[in-house]
Amino acid sequence: MNRGTRWRPSSGRERGAAISDLTAQRLSIYLRCLDDLQKAGVRTVSSQSLADRFQLNSAQIRKDLACFGEFGIRGVGYVVADLRENLTRILGLTRNRNVAILGAGNLGMALADYGGFNREGFRIVALFDKDRRKIGRVSRGGVPILDVRRLAEVVRRERVSIAVLAVPAEAAQPLFDRAARAGIKAVLNFAPTRLKGRSGVTLKVVDLKIQLENLAFHLARAEGP
Amino acid sequence: MNRGTRWRPSSGRERGAAISDLTAQRLSIYLRCLDDLQKAGVRTVSSQSLADRFQLNSAQIRKDLACFGEFGIRGVGYVVADLRENLTRILGLTRNRNVAILGAGNLGMALADYGGFNREGFRIVALFDKDRRKIGRVSRGGVPILDVRRLAEVVRRERVSIAVLAVPAEAAQPLFDRAARAGIKAVLNFAPTRLKGRSGVTLKVVDLKIQLENLAFHLARAEGP
DNA sequence: ATGTGTGAAGTGCTTCACAGCG
DNA sequence: CGCTGTGAAGCACTTCACACAT
Numbered sequence: 001m002n003r004g005t006r007w008r009p010s011s012g013r014e015r016g017a018a019i020s021d022l023t024a025q026r027l028s029i030y031l032r033c034l035d036d037l038q039k040a041g042v043r044t045v046s047s048q049s050l051a052d053r054f055q056l057n058s059a060q061i062r063k064d065l066a067c068f069g070e071f072g073i074r075g076v077g078y079v080v081a082d083l084r085e086n087l088t089r090i091l092g093l094t095r096n097r098n099v100a101i102l103g104a105g106n107l108g109m110a111l112a113d114y115g116g117f118n119r120e121g122f123r124i125v126a127l128f129d130k131d132r133r134k135i136g137r138v139s140r141g142g143v144p145i146l147d148v149r150r151l152a153e154v155v156r157r158e159r160v161s162i163a164v165l166a167v168p169a170e171a172a173q174p175l176f177d178r179a180a181r182a183g184i185k186a187v188l189n190f191a192p193t194r195l196k197g198r199s200g201v202t203l204k205v206v207d208l209k210i211q212l213e214n215l216a217f218h219l220a221r222a223e224g225p
Numbered sequence: 226m227n228r229g230t231r232w233r234p235s236s237g238r239e240r241g242a243a244i245s246d247l248t249a250q251r252l253s254i255y256l257r258c259l260d261d262l263q264k265a266g267v268r269t270v271s272s273q274s275l276a277d278r279f280q281l282n283s284a285q286i287r288k289d290l291a292c293f294g295e296f297g298i299r300g301v302g303y304v305v306a307d308l309r310e311n312l313t314r315i316l317g318l319t320r321n322r323n324v325a326i327l328g329a330g331n332l333g334m335a336l337a338d339y340g341g342f343n344r345e346g347f348r349i350v351a352l353f354d355k356d357r358r359k360i361g362r363v364s365r366g367g368v369p370i371l372d373v374r375r376l377a378e379v380v381r382r383e384r385v386s387i388a389v390l391a392v393p394a395e396a397a398q399p400l401f402d403r404a405a406r407a408g409i410k411a412v413l414n415f416a417p418t419r420l421k422g423r424s425g426v427t428l429k430v431v432d433l434k435i436q437l438e439n440l441a442f443h444l445a446r447a448e449g450p
Numbered sequence: 451a452t453g454t455g456t457g458a459a460g461t462g463c464t465t466c467a468c469a470g471c472g
Numbered sequence: 473c474g475c476t477g478t479g480a481a482g483c484a485c486t487t488c489a490c491a492c493a494t
Contacts, residue, residue, distance in 0.1 A: 024439050025439055028442075032434075090442070091441060092445025107335050107339055110331040110334065114331050114332055117434075122441075140331075168340075185444055186440035186441075186444050188440060202447070206433070208336075208339070210254065212387070215387050215412075216316060216317040216387075217316045218427040222410065
């Protein structure tokens with residue numbers, strides 16, 4: 001990448017090269033670390049010292065960052081404030097994102113009030129459910145529970161781009177399709193089922209059941225035959 | 226694997242070959258599908274028809290399964306009931322596992338009552354917290370909230386092997402270490418922080434913040450410069 | 451001297467393609 | 473014939489190692 005002609009870091013706009021999902025996830029980790037460093041008053045940081053914090057290779061960090069431009073200073077490292085700003089922009093955290101949570105059960109309600117989801121850059125607009133008894137109420141944190149039939153309307157009016165699916169497995173696929181039709185562009189699926197995605201909608205899965213079973217698998221192996 | 230000498234499927238015990246984490250996760254997916262098939266009364270299934278359900282390659286499924294023995298019948302496929310039983314055993318879901326949830330906040334409480342976590346094979350024993358006002362109460366589903374200082378005692382007495390970390394980032398590392406010392410052998414970390422693990426303790430991460438930011442990243446790219 | 455940016459090598463996962471069993 | 477089990481090829485991600493900028 002960027003072979004031959006020098007690349008203008010000032011352009012602030014990376015090429016459309018495909019970025020691996022793993023790289024993208026690490027960018028979030030770097031950003032989190034840079035937040036801490038900035039709070040601690042650290043001015044510059046090297047890829048090596050970043051790598052030491054998590055168990056990562058310094059070359060990997062440099063490669064990840066190099067995908068988007070030349071942010072480092074040879075012989076010095078990266079300027080914390082600058083890199084932080086760049087990563088924030090690259091991750092698309094400068095503009096605010098509105099989020100809808102589909103399913104006002106235990107998990108949905110908890111996610112609506114969960115601090116980690118209300119981080120700067122994200123705003124939980126509403127919970128949606130089909131249960132009459134829940135509609136009209138609010139979560140403990142004050143997020144309103146709306147009728148799922150109003151989804152398309154709210155998505156359009158509030159410019160919701162992200163949906164979090166927190167419903168039982170059976171309800172997941174139809175709701176996903178409904179959300180996609182409503183104009184949702186990214187979905188985080190907590191339902192324990194494999195969804196059939198569609199182009200134009202990014203789909204990520206957090207399958208708690210599989211994670212737990214995975215732990216059981218490792219335990220079984222560790223305990224031996 | 227198993228080249229030369231034929232391998233006895235009847236032994237029911239796989240070699241100690243290293244199994245990739247990705248493979249292990251797919252085993253859970255297969256098992257879930259087999260549950261459905263068995264309920265639907267299907268007798269046998271081919272790797273191809275399994276592959277069609279999720280977007281997977283049939284060779285991958287065969288390879289995944291072949292790691293643990295020869296479960297298939299050439300020209301026919303896999304006998305649903307048999308494969309299901311084998312996968313259940315391989316994933317260590319025959320014996321019951323006791324689980325402790327550390328942190329009785331929004332997320333911890335929701336996870337304690339979440340259906341997906343109380344699946345056959347797992348039992349949520351208790352929530353643990355340090356907040357006096359929470360200790361002694363129970364979750365809506367009836368899971369008791371105990372003083373975190375009693376963790377080691379309960380882990381020993383109730384044979385808890387899995388802990389779910391649902392606490393703020395700052396509290397995660399000390400609690401993880403405490404759990405490890407108490408005899409916990411597997412940890413599922415929801416705290417938005419990179420933990421320093423230790424040998425003998427399996428550590429899996431579910432970082433909701435990173436997942437959300439990842440969606441934002443894809444949105445930002447899709448929307449273009 | 452120090453630490454980035456990056457080809458090249460290394461490693462591991464996925465897919466192909468086919469021998470061979472039922 | 474149909475489908476598994478599996479070497480080999482393909483592809484992707486990681487790590488190495490060093491030229492080169494400051």
